[in-house]
Amino acid sequence: MTTSGDNSWQTGDPEIDRALSQFMAETAGFEEVRRQIEETRGRGEGANGQVTVEVLATGSLATLRIDPRAMRLGSEVLAETILEAVRQAEEDVTNQMTALTQPLIDPSWGDDRR
Structure with a gap:
């Protein structure tokens, strides 16, 4: 497909062109959500950071950082942490993914949160 500013995809049939335009707009929204999902990272911490x-x-697992002070916790407590x-x-990350994808499933989702 072409970019939204390029009209070379138009067929000349107004009904088909309208449907194609709507499809392209929806596809662009899915592509943006896919890009955001790829960049999504969940974060967690323990032992006061x-x-x-x-x-x-x-x-x-993308990153794991252990402050040297955490070594004083002992192996079992460190593992639990x-x-x-x-x-x-x-x-x-699950909460972020839900927030990103839920509007695609139910466009009215989040209306009461505004």
């Missing part, structure tokens, strides 16, 4: 994590929309930070990050 001594452990921070980021996860991608796919659920993959990391897992809790990951759970927070997963919840965060």
Whole structure:
């Protein structure tokens, strides 16, 4: 397809051209949401910020930062802290994904939030 400013796709049939124009506008909206999803990262932390994590929309761990002070927590507490930070990050990315995709499923979603 061509850009929205390019009219070379027009067929000359007003009904078909209207439908194609509407389809192209909707497709552009989906493409923007796809781009935003690719950039979405969930964040979580533990031990007062001594452990921070980021996860991608796919659920993959993107970053893990452990402040040297967190080593004093001991291995078991540190492991639990990391897992809790990951759970927070997963919840965060899930909430972001819902906010991005819900309007595509239900266009009236969020009207009461304004």
